[in-house]
Amino acid sequence: MSTYLIATTGLTLSQGIRLAYLVAAILFILGLKQLSSPKSARKGNWTAAIGMAIALGASLTDLHPSTIKVVLILVGVIVGTAAGWFSARKVAMTAIPQMVAAFNGVGGGAAALVSIDEYMRVVGGSPAIVSIVTVVFSVVVGSVSFAGSVIAFLKLQEVMSGTPITYPGQRLINASLIVVILAAAVYLVGIHASVPILAAMLVVSVVLGLAFVLPIGGADMPVVISMLNAFTGIAVAASGFAIGNTGLIVGGTLVGASGTLLTKMMSDSMGRNLGNVLFAAVGKVIPGAGTQTDESGEVKSYRSGTAEDIGVLLAYSKKVIIVPGYGLAVAQAQHVARELASTLEKRGVEVTYAIHPVAGRMPGHMNVLLAEADVPYDQLKEMEAVNDDFQFTDVVLVVGANDVVNPAARESKDSPIYGMPILNADRAKNIVFLKRSMRPGFAGIDNQLMYDPKTIMLFGDAKESLTKLVAAVKAG
Amino acid sequence: MGCEVSNALIEYITTFVLTAFVGIEVISKVPTILHTPLMSGSNAIHGIILVGAIAIESQATGTLQMTLGFVAVVLATVNVIGGFVVTDRMLEMFKPRRSEDSTGSEVN
Numbered sequence: 001m002s003t004y005l006i007a008t009t010g011l012t013l014s015q016g017i018r019l020a021y022l023v024a025a026i027l028f029i030l031g032l033k034q035l036s037s038p039k040s041a042r043k044g045n046w047t048a049a050i051g052m053a054i055a056l057g058a059s060l061t062d063l064h065p066s067t068i069k070v071v072l073i074l075v076g077v078i079v080g081t082a083a084g085w086f087s088a089r090k091v092a093m094t095a096i097p098q099m100v101a102a103f104n105g106v107g108g109g110a111a112a113l114v115s116i117d118e119y120m121r122v123v124g125g126s127p128a129i130v131s132i133v134t135v136v137f138s139v140v141v142g143s144v145s146f147a148g149s150v151i152a153f154l155k156l157q158e159v160m161s162g163t164p165i166t167y168p169g170q171r172l173i174n175a176s177l178i179v180v181i182l183a184a185a186v187y188l189v190g191i192h193a194s195v196p197i198l199a200a201m202l203v204v205s206v207v208l209g210l211a212f213v214l215p216i217g218g219a220d221m222p223v224v225i226s227m228l229n230a231f232t233g234i235a236v237a238a239s240g241f242a243i244g245n246t247g248l249i250v251g252g253t254l255v256g257a258s259g260t261l262l263t264k265m266m267s268d269s270m271g272r273n274l275g276n277v278l279f280a281a282v283g284k285v286i287p288g289a290g291t292q293t294d295e296s297g298e299v300k301s302y303r304s305g306t307a308e309d310i311g312v313l314l315a316y317s318k319k320v321i322i323v324p325g326y327g328l329a330v331a332q333a334q335h336v337a338r339e340l341a342s343t344l345e346k347r348g349v350e351v352t353y354a355i356h357p358v359a360g361r362m363p364g365h366m367n368v369l370l371a372e373a374d375v376p377y378d379q380l381k382e383m384e385a386v387n388d389d390f391q392f393t394d395v396v397l398v399v400g401a402n403d404v405v406n407p408a409a410r411e412s413k414d415s416p417i418y419g420m421p422i423l424n425a426d427r428a429k430n431i432v433f434l435k436r437s438m439r440p441g442f443a444g445i446d447n448q449l450m451y452d453p454k455t456i457m458l459f460g461d462a463k464e465s466l467t468k469l470v471a472a473v474k475a476g
Numbered sequence: 477m478g479c480e481v482s483n484a485l486i487e488y489i490t491t492f493v494l495t496a497f498v499g500i501e502v503i504s505k506v507p508t509i510l511h512t513p514l515m516s517g518s519n520a521i522h523g524i525i526l527v528g529a530i531a532i533e534s535q536a537t538g539t540l541q542m543t544l545g546f547v548a549v550v551l552a553t554v555n556v557i558g559g560f561v562v563t564d565r566m567l568e569m570f571k572p573r574r575s576e577d578s579t580g581s582e583v584n
Contacts, residue, residue, distance in 0.1 A: 024524075025495070028521050029498055029502055031517065031521070032499075032502045032503055032514070032517070032518060032521075033502050033503075035503075035506075035510065035513060035514045035517045035518075036502070036503050036505060036506040036510060036514060037506075037507075037510075038507065038510060041510055041513055041514075041567050042564065042567040042568070044517065045513075045517045045520075045560060045563045045564055045567060046560075046564070048517060048520065048521055048560070049520070049560045051521075052520070052521070052523065052524060052556060052560070055524055055527055056526060056527060056530075059527040059530060059531060060530065063530065063531065063534040064534070065533070065535075069533060069534055069536070069542065072533060072545075072546050072549070073530055073533055073534065073546075073549055075546075076529075076533070076546050076547075076549030076550045076553065077526075077549060079550050079553070080549065080550040080551070080552065080553025080554045080556075080557065081553055081557045083550075083553075083554050083558070084553060084554040084555070084556065084557030084558030084559075084561065085557050085558070085561055087554075087558055088557070088558040088559075088561035088562040088565065089561060089565070091562070096562060096565070096566055097512070099558065099562050100512070100515065100516045100519055100559075100562060102558070103516075103519055103520070103523075103554065103555050103558040103559045103562065104519050104522075104555070106551040106552070106554045106555050106558075107519070107522050107523055107525055107551070107552065107555035107559075109548075109551045110525045110526070110528075110529055110548045110549075110551040110552035110555060111522075111525045111528075113529070113544050113545070113547055113548035113551070114525060114528040114529050114532050114545075114548050114552075116544060117532045117533075117536060117541050117544045117545050117548065118532055120540070120541055120544075121532075121535060121536070121537070121541065130485055222511075222515075225515065226511075226515045229515055229518060229519050229522070232519075232522050233518070233521075233522045236522045236524065236525045236528075237492060239525060239528050240488070240528065241485075241488055241492075243528055243531060243532065244484060244488075245527060245528055245531065246487070246488065247524055247527050248524055248525060248527060248528050249488055249491050249492055249495070250491060250495050251521050251522060251524035251525075252522055252524070252525070253491075253492050253495040253496050253499060254495055254498065254499040254502075254518070254521060255499070255518045255519070255521050255522040256496070256499065257495070257496040257497070257498075257499025257500045258499040258500065258502060258503045258514075258518055259515070259518055260500075261499075261500050261503060261504070262506070262511060262514060262515055262518070265506065265511065266511050266515075357508055365512075
């Protein structure tokens, strides 16, 4: 086909490839545009996929690798296709956010490897300063994205605790890692070419990526993944500069730019300041149970109850609202929540679910999880539809949610989440929190509602607590 | 490389800057509910690093370069295929849902 193209149009092969990249770029842009609107979103994804196929197909026409390399490339593509397809198809709906983290991480890793490989190839000659700078940049940013995505994956997969992990000297360690990376960059660019130093730089960048995401809470992971997605985009664009490929520059830059804006929009819609997401967990220490010391040193007390007490309270209520949140998704507790609701309904209790716009791990996620558990669609109430009902409600059951019912968003101008729309759970007669501990869900934001005299805490895994409540209601 | 690079470099920088503006402009009005699918779809787009991975592998010399290139091809392919497929699955869930669940709501 390529020879045909050359014969009929007078284009050289490399011109043809560049035109194909232009077509791909147009399809990427159209795809992103379509992805921004609910009606065309699904089509947009495939528009971008067609662009990808065109870019890939075009680039293949210009390769003259030896047989062994052709085999390696084919095997690599087949293995990668199988792995990507299988994991994307087979993963449970609840686990989709961590799959996005994983797919992002491998992209960042690939960008770093491409750049380091290019560096090894050209280091013998005298590579232009631009290609060294972009190689170094791509290796660092790609590795940070890879390692950060690994932590995000492990946190969302619950292999690692979703709560912020902090240790003394965290900032100092991160700062030292950055200094080491900068020093290595200066050496490589300005003083001496060295593959081992670039490799060492990759290792230090991986450590930085791990250290950077460790202190960030599990509930903030969507924002972090979005940011790492933008990082990978930038790393890919830098690789494009290094190997001289406009396709990579366009694709990577599109993602880097739109991903940066998207990260900001995501943290805004969660009422979060990006700086707080990234750095707030540092140095926050939570004292033991029973009392809590807030920033002013004031000791506050809270009430915790047993499943039996709360079961009785629920069984003799008229109206109960369940507020499902991140913790419910983590504990896979949607089926037990549905069981509790139908047990209550059999006793004549009116049960509805109040869905906050950002409930779950991603927008729209909670509706899907509850639909999967056969929760009747008409019991799901959006925030605007349900917010005036809370004052007539006997018990609000907050299952693994926190900030979406934090009155500070309405009342406290100093709070980082001030201005975020919340569910008016505080207006109900009783509030029950099902939570693992008093630890704030998002890094560092305390919820006054947990210390309200109307509030009872039920500690434990959401699924286990709900199971106990079902038993208690049946007994009550 | 010297001189010929600088011409190409200008072209790359031009492409980079213009694309950055387009990238920001094109998603400036996206509803909250689509944030995650959009992130996931753009995640697949940076899988274009596969083009680079294949190019670098075909130019590789020596076992180490070939191994690194091979790993890059595998990782980049996972990024492309997994990215687009998982985004499609996600968008499948955003289909308008009928209130078909009459069996469930008749319990009481």
